[in-house]
Amino acid sequence: MNLMFDILTMAFQTDSTRVATLLLAHDGSNRSFSEIGIPEGHHDLSHHFGNEEKIRKLKEIDLWYVKQFASFLHKLDQVRDTDGNSLLHNSMIVYGSGNADGNHHTHVNLPIVLAGAGGGT
Numbered sequence: 001m002n003l004m005f006d007i008l009t010m011a012f013q014t015d016s017t018r019v020a021t022l023l024l025a026h027d028g029s030n031r032s033f034s035e036i037g038i039p040e041g042h043h044d045l046s047h048h049f050g051n052e053e054k055i056r057k058l059k060e061i062d063l064w065y066v067k068q069f070a071s072f073l074h075k076l077d078q079v080r081d082t083d084g085n086s087l088l089h090n091s092m093i094v095y096g097s098g099n100a101d102g103n104h105h106t107h108v109n110l111p112i113v114l115a116g117a118g119g120g121t
Contacts, residue, residue, distance in 0.1 A: 005072040012087050013079050046102030069095050091116035
């Protein structure tokens, strides 16, 4: 993921593109997160049925993803665009999920972040 964020940063910096989409994980992915001590699959954990331990693990995974996203935003903020502003200032970056609650597959009150200033717009 960090490599893909580096590639996106470079693509924006070199003006190779100004539009990109990056899927960080498939909704049905059951990828484990052993690197942060969670061997269970994300999808299985998302169907937690109120189990506090599963919810705690999901929160850890979500925090891990948000930290990766924050690192990407920091990279964009450190790189100057041709007008002297940061790439982050000149961008509109959307980060979110299609599910608000994976346990119930709800699609309202989605967790969405819009970062950047769109060049001041």
